Amino acid sequence: MRPELMVARPSRPVTGGVVELTFPLETMRGVAFVLERHEDGTWQYLYDMVSDGNSGAPQTVPALTEGFGHDDVGVGGPGPDRVRIPEDAEAGRYRICTANAGDEFCTGPIEIVPGDA
Structure with a gap:
């Protein structure tokens, strides 16, 4: 998982909200991520x-949405890279992982809460 490579803030995002991903070691990565x-x-x-x-x-x-794609580019530096939490995500424990970095890694757990919380 290697959470020292990527940190998510806030650690309790709301549905529909934005999470900032920072990279303490200025880790190289792409722009694609997955939410688990x-x-x-x-x-x-x-x-x-x-x-x-x-x-x-x-x-x-x-x-795996058909037709969904992204640029295959490399990004470096500390970030932040911003990703959006889906409006329809159920409340619960999640993590964000890289999807097209040479060395895949994930944040520590985050707790998604309803947008009206």
Whole structure:
């Protein structure tokens, strides 16, 4: 998982909110991420995410959405790279992981809460 490579703030984001990802070791990565939910002792891949790391707007779609794509670019530096939490995400424990970095890694757990909380 290597959470020392990527930190999510806030650690309790709301549905529809933005999370800033920072990279303490200025780790190289792409702009693609995945959002996984902790269920029954395992991590379930639920959403594909693209950050604003390439000067675009953050996008989030259900996992494996047909036709969804992103630029295959490398990003360096400390960030922040911003990703959007889906409006329809259920409250619970999640993590954000890189999806197109050479060395995949994840944040520590975050707790998504309803947007009206």
